[in-house]
Amino acid sequence: MAEVFLDDKIVSKAREAALQIAKDVVKEINSKTTIAVERAVVRLLGIEGETSDGVPWVNVITDKMLAHKLLDRGAAYWLVNAAIMTERSLQEVAEDVIFGKLDLTKVPKSNRQQLNRMMDLLAEEGLEKITTVRSQRAALRAQLGKGEEPLKYVIVATGNIYEDVVQAKAAVSQGADIIAVIRHTAQSLLDYVPSGTETEGVGGTLATKENFQVMRQALDKAGREAGRYIYLTNYCSGLCMPEMAILGAIEGLDIMLNDSMYGVIFRDINMSRTFIDQHFSRAILGFADVNINTGEDNYLTTADAYDKAHTVTASQFINEQFAILSGMVPEQIGLGHAFEICPDKADSFLYELAQAQMVRQLFPKSPVKYMPPTKYMTGNIFQGNVQNALFNAASAITHQSVHLLGMPTEAIHTPHLQDRYLSIANTNYVFHALKHFGDEIEFAADGIIQRRAAEVLANALDMLEEVANIGLMTAISKGMFADIARQVDGGKGLDGVVEKADDYLNPFENMLKEKGGKG
Amino acid sequence: MDLTRLKPYGDTPGDGMVQVSFTLPIPVGDEARHAALILASRMMLKDSKVVLMQPLDDSFTYFILYGHCDQTVDYTSIHVAKLDYQPMTPSDINSFIAEKLGRKITVIGACVESDAHTVGIDAIMNMKGYNMHKGLESYPQINAINLGAQVPSEELLAKAMEENADALLISQVVTQRNIHVKNLTRLIEILEAEELREQMVVIVGGPHITPELAKELGYDAGFGPGTYPEDVASFLVQFLNKD
Numbered sequence: 183m184a185e186v187f188l189d190d191k192i193v194s195k196a197r198e199a200a201l202q203i204a205k206d207v208v209k210e211i212n213s214k215t216t217i218a219v220e221r222a223v224v225r226l227l228g229i230e231g232e233t234s235d236g237v238p239w240v241n242v243i244t245d246k247m248l249a250h251k252l253l254d255r256g257a258a259y260w261l262v263n264a265a266i267m268t269e270r271s272l273q274e275v276a277e278d279v280i281f282g283k284l285d286l287t288k289v290p291k292s293n294r295q296q297l298n299r300m301m302d303l304l305a306e307e308g309l310e311k312i313t314t315v316r317s318q319r320a321a322l323r324a325q326l327g328k329g330e331e332p333l334k335y336v337i338v339a340t341g342n343i344y345e346d347v348v349q350a351k352a353a354v355s356q357g358a359d360i361i362a363v364i365r366h367t368a369q370s371l372l373d374y375v376p377s378g379t380e381t382e383g384v385g386g387t388l389a390t391k392e393n394f395q396v397m398r399q400a401l402d403k404a405g406r407e408a409g410r411y412i413y414l415t416n417y418c419s420g421l422c423m424p425e426m427a428i429l430g431a432i433e434g435l436d437i438m439l440n441d442s443m444y445g446v447i448f449r450d451i452n453m454s455r456t457f458i459d460q461h462f463s464r465a466i467l468g469f470a471d472v473n474i475n476t477g478e479d480n481y482l483t484t485a486d487a488y489d490k491a492h493t494v495t496a497s498q499f500i501n502e503q504f505a506i507l508s509g510m511v512p513e514q515i516g517l518g519h520a521f522e523i524c525p526d527k528a529d530s531f532l533y534e535l536a537q538a539q540m541v542r543q544l545f546p547k548s549p550v551k552y553m554p555p556t557k558y559m560t561g562n563i564f565q566g567n568v569q570n571a572l573f574n575a576a577s578a579i580t581h582q583s584v585h586l587l588g589m590p591t592e593a594i595h596t597p598h599l600q601d602r603y604l605s606i607a608n609t610n611y612v613f614h615a616l617k618h619f620g621d622e623i624e625f626a627a628d629g630i631i632q633r634r635a636a637e638v639l640a641n642a643l644d645m646l647e648e649v650a651n652i653g654l655m656t657a658i659s660k661g662m663f664a665d666i667a668r669q670v671d672g673g674k675g676l677d678g679v680v681e682k683a684d685d686y687l688n689p690f691e692n693m694l695k696e697k698g699g700k701g
Numbered sequence: 702m703d704l705t706r707l708k709p710y711g712d713t714p715g716d717g718m719v720q721v722s723f724t725l726p727i728p729v730g731d732e733a734r735h736a737a738l739i740l741a742s743r744m745m746l747k748d749s750k751v752v753l754m755q756p757l758d759d760s761f762t763y764f765i766l767y768g769h770c771d772q773t774v775d776y777t778s779i780h781v782a783k784l785d786y787q788p789m790t791p792s793d794i795n796s797f798i799a800e801k802l803g804r805k806i807t808v809i810g811a812c813v814e815s816d817a818h819t820v821g822i823d824a825i826m827n828m829k830g831y832n833m834h835k836g837l838e839s840y841p842q843i844n845a846i847n848l849g850a851q852v853p854s855e856e857l858l859a860k861a862m863e864e865n866a867d868a869l870l871i872s873q874v875v876t877q878r879n880i881h882v883k884n885l886t887r888l889i890e891i892l893e894a895e896e897l898r899e900q901m902v903v904i905v906g907g908p909h910i911t912p913e914l915a916k917e918l919g920y921d922a923g924f925g926p927g928t929y930p931e932d933v934a935s936f937l938v939q940f941l942n943k944d
């Protein structure tokens with residue numbers, strides 16, 4: 183089997199540096215919470231509802247707490263304390279807060295032990311639903327079995343969830359294993375979770391409970407008919423990361439896109455906000471056994487894929503350590519990478535192979551996700567199909583886990599039905615033709631591929647050691663990832679970051695992390 | 702060749718050969734093939750042949766077909782609106798600014814409103830640029846400020862006032878249901894309402910942008926796919942010099 187030689191010492195040093203980087207960030211963010219984390223806590227406590235103009239109750243409650251500077255003790259503290267002292271249910275307490283009938287600060291303090299006991303009880307209750315969904319999903323996956331790796335991942339993005347279903351079903355019948363429903367372009371910066379089914383979205387559909395349900399049911403049906411489990415993907419990113427994690431966990435999603443730095447770099451969301459939200463959201467996803475896909479491929483759309491290949495590797499190590507610190511297990515951490523080297527470069531395919539093979543070996547348990555060419559897709563759909571064929575070959579040879587299919591019409595429009603067909607047919611052909619190719623070849627000792635892998639790994643280690651020295655936040659502010667610089671005190675959502683008080687309470691965090699990905 | 706009667710050229714002059722592909726929402730079968738051929742003839746294609754009829758699932762069928770187009774175009778009568786500027790190199794642009802304008806110019810870039818895709822604006826603005834063509838940040842005579850994704854029009858204008866901007870570069874990449882037109886129209890309306898429109902050059906770029914569309918929406922210029930930073934800068938400095 184074709185493998186690249188990777189120096190174990192360099193690999194373990196890289197992992198150590200990444201752990202140091204992640205630990206330093208976690209240490210810094212442990213003293214803070216965010217309004218998004220608190221909204222998630224309120225949701226996990228079972229509080230549901232919307233005002234008549236569609237604002238979720240969890241927003242109304244936490245906005246009030248933020249305005250009155252109460253969030254430093256945690257939303258759970260105030261709600262549970264009031265429930266104990268007024269002997270009413272949490273939902274009733276929430277209702278009174280919403281309608282201004284109850285001033286939480288005026289409620290006497292409950293006995294600390296009683297409060298803690300109640301918290302534990304509510305936390306267990308709150309997580310029960312997630313546990314149930316997790317085992318239902320596991321059972322269906324076991325019953326239907328999954329497709330052959332690399333799993334074929336396609337997107338649907340009509341903006342109408344019912345049309346998305348039609349296209350997803352067609353894709354499944356052609357051989358797709360994973361359906362990702364692309365989200366409405368503006369959602370990442372919405373500071374609340376919307377509701378309802380959507381038929382007129384832009385760039386995709388809103389991620390809502392109702393939309394998730396429509397697609398989940400359709401894919402379960404399509405999977406039963408096709409005789410293999412069909413995975414559903416959506417986004418756990420933006421300003422509502424922890425809440426999206428809960429939504430995904432409860433509605434039975436299999437994969438969510440969740441990167442430690444994507445929001446900072448590409449959506450200009452504040453760093454602290456992103457790291458805190460990401461940390462808690464991954465604890466939820468790990469516990470729910472929803473895999474994450476990280477977004478390193480995106481770096482290469484702005485930075486050069488050859489010169490900056492090591493930034494992808496470095497970021498993979500960092501993303502891995504963040505996820506582990508949140509309680510996830512390697513089998514849940516789908517690290518991202520991409521086939522984006524300029525096609526005019528001589529031997530570009532060899533460099534792609536080196537990188538793809540290295541990712542596979544560095545993260546052997548990770549369901550790594552390989553992303554197709556996008557940057558150099560030109561509108562020549564025929565040439566695009568050839569570029570995708572080489573991408574498919576690299577994936578087959580290096581045995582990737584999750585393979586996002588490139589569309590010949592990339593850079594033109596969201597995929598038409600026939601675009602997806604052409605792409606799946608291309609992929610089926612190449613995967614089939616090269617099924618055991620990777621097992622039959624070896625890479626020449628000291629050849630281009632071997633040297634390239636060693637070079638990228640060494641550069642990644644240098645970068646990780648530098649980042650460990652200066653700290654991740656400083657590194658981002660210097661533009662070390664994706665060639666884009668973001669400032670520590672800049673970006674959206676900073677006003678929702680709150681320093682925790684000494685007696686801050688979040689009943690879920692420790693429970694989630696302790697149980698972690700193993701469930 | 703008669704350019705007043707221009708036709709597609711496939712294998713021989715004037716054969717009018719055209720390839721078409723599309724999907725019909727019907728199951729595969731002889732009736733489906735017929736439907737595709739009738740559709741082709743209504744597209745003015747003669748003697749069409751279906752070369753591929755492929756079921757996409759049990760309710761969609763994909764066709765590739767070839768036919769002879771007997772329509773012609775009078776090429777000699779075509780006049781296309783083009784942006785009026787001379788392409789310059791980055792170093793010429795910098796000298797032009799220093800000599801003709803006599804001061805550094807400030808350019809603010811943004812993906813406005815719903816658009817979250819910065820690939821276009823980054824290619825024009827950022828140091829690195831695109832395909833070895835460095836972005837406006839690398840021009841010593843240009844103060845280039847890239848505000849990135851999903852910038853509300855109001856925020857962009859506030860920044861433009863603060864920086865006393867000479868030009869706004871607006872990017873719209875992802876669109877559906879013509880949202881890019883709505884976003885672009887909104888920006889111009891706000892500029893006009895605030896009586897700022899005449900104070901700055903406003904340029905739009907993106908895969909769906911043509912010079913005609915840009916003019917129609919009230920922009921000074923529009924750039925489509927394949928535009929490099931120096932194209933935008935050449936236009937901009939020459940336009941500023943005219944004022």
